[in-house]
Amino acid sequence: MNLRRDVFQALADPTRRAILLLLATQSMTAGAIAANFDSSRPTVSKHLQILTECELLRQEQQGREVHYHFNPQKMKEVADFIEPFRQMWDQRFDALESVMQNYQTNN
Amino acid sequence: MQQKTHVEAAENKQEIVITRQFNLPVELLFKAYVEKDLLAQWMGTKVIKLDSHNHGSYIFETTDPMGNIHRFNGTIHDIEVNQKITRTFEMENTSFPVQLEFLIFESMETNASKLTIKIIYKSVEDRDKMLKLPFAYGINMAHNRLEGLFNQQN
Numbered sequence: 001m002n003l004r005r006d007v008f009q010a011l012a013d014p015t016r017r018a019i020l021l022l023l024a025t026q027s028m029t030a031g032a033i034a035a036n037f038d039s040s041r042p043t044v045s046k047h048l049q050i051l052t053e054c055e056l057l058r059q060e061q062q063g064r065e066v067h068y069h070f071n072p073q074k075m076k077e078v079a080d081f082i083e084p085f086r087q088m089w090d091q092r093f094d095a096l097e098s099v100m101q102n103y104q105t106n107n
Numbered sequence: 108m109q110q111k112t113h114v115e116a117a118e119n120k121q122e123i124v125i126t127r128q129f130n131l132p133v134e135l136l137f138k139a140y141v142e143k144d145l146l147a148q149w150m151g152t153k154v155i156k157l158d159s160h161n162h163g164s165y166i167f168e169t170t171d172p173m174g175n176i177h178r179f180n181g182t183i184h185d186i187e188v189n190q191k192i193t194r195t196f197e198m199e200n201t202s203f204p205v206q207l208e209f210l211i212f213e214s215m216e217t218n219a220s221k222l223t224i225k226i227i228y229k230s231v232e233d234r235d236k237m238l239k240l241p242f243a244y245g246i247n248m249a250h251n252r253l254e255g256l257f258n259q260q261n
Contacts, residue, residue: 008242082114084241090112092220093127096149100135103145 007054007074008084015039016047020056027060033068095099116238121231123238125224133220137189137212152179161185163207165194181205196224203237204229 010016015037022028022036034044048068051057058069077083115124129136139145141159146152155166155178163183170176178199185193192210197203211223228234 018237081242082116082238084244085238086110086112086114089114089125089127090110091113092150093129095151096136096139097129097131099145099149100129100131100139103138104131104135 003074005055007077010050010054012057013047015044018050019044019047019051020070020075023057023068027069029065029067116234118128119231121228121234123226123228123234126221128215128219128221130218131220132218133189133212133214136220136222140192140210141186159183159186159192181208204233206233206237 011020018037019033022033030045031041033048034041039047048057050061052068055071055074058071058097060067060069071104112125112127115126131139139149141157143154143157146157150167151169152195153168155168157165160183163186164231165181165183167179168176169179179195180197180199181195183192183194185191190212192212193207194210195205196208197205198238206229207227209223209225209227211225213221215221226234228237
């Protein structure tokens with residue numbers, strides 16, 4: 001699965017957007033976040049996992065609790081509509097580089 | 108972190124410039140663009156035709172996850188080994204007009220090279236539409252996937 005593109009997929013889900021909105025002004029534990037939604041706790045955990053994997057959220061251990069923080073830097077990157085276009089070319093060129101490095105080794 | 112691929116798209120212009128440095132000698136970078144099998148590998152596309160010479164042309168074909176076939180074609184206007192390719196690019200059966208591409212290949216220090224692609228679009232609107240395509244695609248993919256999950260549950 002393509003993690004970079006997943007940032008946009010993560011943002012396309014209304015629950016995940018609501019979670020980001022909630023965390024924009026404060027950091028919260030998974031339990032406190034889940035209390036704001038009708039969804040089950042495992043469903044909210046799954047959303048948190050996806051948001052963390054694509055770096056829209058950061059986890060921070062505080063004693064026995066894990067707090068979730070919003071990562072504005074990542075959001076800024078995503079807000080730029082050209083970014084997916086750039087990433088598409090970046091991935092394409094990465095593929096070119098690795099195909100040609102293999103070719104160089106084998107010839 | 109320094110980004111390897113840079114896209115320059117000035118506002119209200121009908122062009123973009125894409126630049127990228129490679130850990131490859133310029134000969135290999137150029138080869139990746141002119142040899143059918145190599146191009147097919149890194150582009151992840153079927154190369155139906157690739158005549159890499161002045162007044163040559165190419166046809167690529169991809170099949171999306173839904174099984175739809177998409178074809179791309181263009182004319183190679185001018186080619187200078189290890190230096191440049193000037194060509195057109197067109198997506199068949201879409202509302203996107205043909206675009207003109209200038210590819211400049213440059214040798215950097217040993218085993219490094221730089222590629223600059225300047226693309227000229229028919230209009231500013233066409234350029235912006237093309238720039239937004241991967242963004243729209245990412246969002247659509249997400250919606251389709253959510254829709255699929257929703258339909259399964261009902």
